Amino acid sequence: MNFAEIRRALGVALWFVFLTFPLMVIRVDSIESTIEWRWMNMLWVAVGSFALSLLTSWYFRRREAAVGKVSDKPPLAVRLRTWTADPARRLPLFGALAAFAIVFPFLFSSYQTNIMTTALMYVVLGLGLNIVVGLAGLLDLGYVAFYAVGAYSYALLNTHFGLGFWTVLPIGAALAALFGILLGFPVLRLRGDYLAIVTLAFGEIIRLVLENWNDFSQGPSGISNIERPALFGIELTLNQSITYLYFLMLLMVIITIFVVNRLQDSRIGRAWLALREDDIACQAMGIDKTKTKLTAFALGATWAGMVGVIFAAKTTFINPASFTFLESAIILAIVVLGGMGSILGVIIGAFILILLPEYLRALADYRMLAFGAILVTMMIFRPQGIIANVRRTYQFTRKDA
Amino acid sequence: MQQSNTAILEVKGLSMAFGGIQALNQLDLKVHGGEIVALIGPNGAGKTTFFNCVTGIYTPTAGDVLLTPPGQKTTRLNGLKPNVIAKRGMARTFQNIRLFQNMTVLENVMIGRHCRTSSFILGAIFRPPHTRREEQEIVDHSYAILEKVGLADVVNDFSKNLSYGQQRRLEIARALATEPSLLLLDEPAAGMNPQETQELDKLIRRIRDEGHAVLLIEHDMKLVMNLSDRIYVMDYGRRIATGTPQEVSADPAVIKAYLGESDDA
Numbered sequence: 001m002n003f004a005e006i007r008r009a010l011g012v013a014l015w016f017v018f019l020t021f022p023l024m025v026i027r028v029d030s031i032e033s034t035i036e037w038r039w040m041n042m043l044w045v046a047v048g049s050f051a052l053s054l055l056t057s058w059y060f061r062r063r064e065a066a067v068g069k070v071s072d073k074p075p076l077a078v079r080l081r082t083w084t085a086d087p088a089r090r091l092p093l094f095g096a097l098a099a100f101a102i103v104f105p106f107l108f109s110s111y112q113t114n115i116m117t118t119a120l121m122y123v124v125l126g127l128g129l130n131i132v133v134g135l136a137g138l139l140d141l142g143y144v145a146f147y148a149v150g151a152y153s154y155a156l157l158n159t160h161f162g163l164g165f166w167t168v169l170p171i172g173a174a175l176a177a178l179f180g181i182l183l184g185f186p187v188l189r190l191r192g193d194y195l196a197i198v199t200l201a202f203g204e205i206i207r208l209v210l211e212n213w214n215d216f217s218q219g220p221s222g223i224s225n226i227e228r229p230a231l232f233g234i235e236l237t238l239n240q241s242i243t244y245l246y247f248l249m250l251l252m253v254i255i256t257i258f259v260v261n262r263l264q265d266s267r268i269g270r271a272w273l274a275l276r277e278d279d280i281a282c283q284a285m286g287i288d289k290t291k292t293k294l295t296a297f298a299l300g301a302t303w304a305g306m307v308g309v310i311f312a313a314k315t316t317f318i319n320p321a322s323f324t325f326l327e328s329a330i331i332l333a334i335v336v337l338g339g340m341g342s343i344l345g346v347i348i349g350a351f352i353l354i355l356l357p358e359y360l361r362a363l364a365d366y367r368m369l370a371f372g373a374i375l376v377t378m379m380i381f382r383p384q385g386i387i388a389n390v391r392r393t394y395q396f397t398r399k400d401a
Numbered sequence: 402m403q404q405s406n407t408a409i410l411e412v413k414g415l416s417m418a419f420g421g422i423q424a425l426n427q428l429d430l431k432v433h434g435g436e437i438v439a440l441i442g443p444n445g446a447g448k449t450t451f452f453n454c455v456t457g458i459y460t461p462t463a464g465d466v467l468l469t470p471p472g473q474k475t476t477r478l479n480g481l482k483p484n485v486i487a488k489r490g491m492a493r494t495f496q497n498i499r500l501f502q503n504m505t506v507l508e509n510v511m512i513g514r515h516c517r518t519s520s521f522i523l524g525a526i527f528r529p530p531h532t533r534r535e536e537q538e539i540v541d542h543s544y545a546i547l548e549k550v551g552l553a554d555v556v557n558d559f560s561k562n563l564s565y566g567q568q569r570r571l572e573i574a575r576a577l578a579t580e581p582s583l584l585l586l587d588e589p590a591a592g593m594n595p596q597e598t599q600e601l602d603k604l605i606r607r608i609r610d611e612g613h614a615v616l617l618i619e620h621d622m623k624l625v626m627n628l629s630d631r632i633y634v635m636d637y638g639r640r641i642a643t644g645t646p647q648e649v650s651a652d653p654a655v656i657k658a659y660l661g662e663s664d665d666a
């Protein structure tokens with residue numbers, strides 16, 4: 001703890017006092033026309049930010065000291081992998097996890113089950129976007145558009161043509177994939193910021209079309225009375241339906257993990273990574289950039305389409321307000337927070353980002369503030385995400401020459 | 402040296418302009434099967450631009466690039482995409498190393514196998530036996546190439562953690578994985594110490610003996626003179642001399658380009 005750090009912390013404290021002064025100190029009572037000065041709050045802000053500033057500089061000093069020294073500790077992902085590789089630990093761990101997942105809707109209220117289903121939906125959305133952003137390195141800010149395509153496919157096909165959930169699920173997925181390719185074509189030449197802007201605009205276009213094309217989508221008032229999914233033609237009560245959707249989503253998560261894992265570790269998966277790392281070298285080594293990008297967009301969109309169908313079936317009512325940029329931002333935050341390209345990371349990220357705000361409700365008005373603070377802290381202390389991606393190693397069958 | 406008479410690469414009148422800069426001016430060049438050919442010239446002569454035009458990264462403003470892999474038809478490469486050209490049998494390395502940094506050494510080479518393999522989405526998801534075989538073939542083939550270039554003990558390291566010399570060799574390994582009939586090397590010895598350069602010399606000869614013709618850009622004159630069957634010298638985008646190492650090193654135009662204008666010029 002040196003003098004410069006203390007001076008810096010003092011500066012930070014003053015700055016925060018200044019910034020939060022109007023919010024935290026002054027309270028205008030408009031009825032009585034008086035101003036209340038809450039000086040105690042100012043003290044808290046000052047002490048709090050002073051302490052936090054000292055803490056961060058201590059942390060960074062420690063981290064800088066560690067640079068250069070090769071850490072004996074392998075990355076978290078590797079440690080987790082070695083820890084779970086032992087079947088004696090693996091079986092009970094996965095068994096307990098599976099058991100918990102299965103009994104969950106019977107242990108907890110349907111309210112809790114609903115929240116968990118939502119979290120599972122975001123797991124799949126995160127894993128889908130992870131293909132585009134994490135693996136292929138294409139910053140897509142309009143991912144919610146594909147989610148909307150899926151949701152409206154089911155809503156419209158169901159209300160107009162009476163098509164059932166299971167029929168529309170693949171249709172929604174295919175339509176979303178088609179839209180993925182449609183978005184892919186115009187952005188083939190774009191990279192980085194430009195790609196982000198165009199995909200953002202694409203997301204907004206889809207939302208605006210849904211909002212304004214009344215004949216097609218009934219505009220802002222949305223579509224209601226969408227059927228819940230039926231179980232082999234049996235009508236379900238509301239509670240049964242919630243449980244059913246929970247298991248459906250659970251199955252979907254398992255399938256997604258399986259598929260994304262396989263894709264990641266395949267010829268296409270490697271091509272995506274190469275495209276992310278260096279697109280010129282990637283092409284020079286014989287990879288078709290167009291095809292690789294379009295597959296990433298299409299396969300990423302497919303998951304959003306399917307979750308969209310499930311979303312429409314779950315809420316039975318959809319309108320364009322569910323598909324704003326904020327949704328895309330949340331899904332992107334899941335991918336970045338969890339760790340780009342890491343499946344486990346994205347799963348953890350989805351649970352944190354969806355469940356935390358729910359359970360922070362106790363903090364009432366400060367909920368979003370606390371949420372923001374947690375995110376910022378995470379990004380400072382683990383910029384690579386919770387679980388950084390590790391590359392797999394391979395077995396060689398050596399031929400004796 | 403078993404040289405064949407058919408030219409694997411034939412470049413005719415290749416020109417490339419960037420706005421006002423004529424980076425390549427009516428360049429002619431040929432590489433035959435079994436040859437090691439060097440392309441040399443002062444900084445900014447247009448050597449890298451030549452590689453970029455030939456491999457489809459730039460589209461040349463004029464001229465023809467014809468590739469004839471042994472036993473195959475001649476194709477005109479102008480206007481083709483880099484990946485198509487790679488598949489036709491020409492691969493390259495980069496002067497400013499362009500490895501896939503956050504992938505392992507082995508994975509870098511596996512990327513080179515991409516254009517010689519075919520499994521796609523369904524293969525990736527369901528992994529039928531032929532996809533498994535293909536994956537194993539990719540791994541084994543890549544590993545064999547890494548053994549050849551001397552990187553077998555770092556296969557699972559991230560490529561960004563390799564030394565400079567190792568990274569240059571990995572670039573060669575990655576290019577070899579595409580099974581090129583012609584390998585283009587852009588300053589492969591840059592940043593290498595004398596011993597590494599010595600090993601590089603052996604490696605390039607071995608690559609040639611295994612049936613890949615080599616065209617290399619290099620500033621290390623000792624390496625160039627030892628290694629090359631023929632040399633092309635360029636300056637300001639033009640070819641100023643060509644011939645065997647002896648012929649070229651005695652050429653007055655070459656001496657002038659390298660040493661600057663002499664007094665009586």
Ligand SMILES: Nc1ncnc2c1ncn2[C@@H]1O[C@H](COP(=O)(O)OP(=O)(O)OP(=O)(O)O)[C@@H](O)[C@H]1O
Nearest residue numbers: 419422424442443444445446447448449450451496
């Ligand atoms: N993309 C580009 N845009 C504009 N000018 C370029 C571009 N690429 C190369 N040039 C110009 O073309 C000329 C030839 O450059 P090039 O990189 O081919 O030289 P080089 O012979 O490879 O040199 P070095 O030995 O230093 O690698 C230079 O004047 C360079 O500034």
Ligand SMILES: [Mg+2]
Nearest residue numbers: 448449450496
């Ligand atoms: Mg160059």
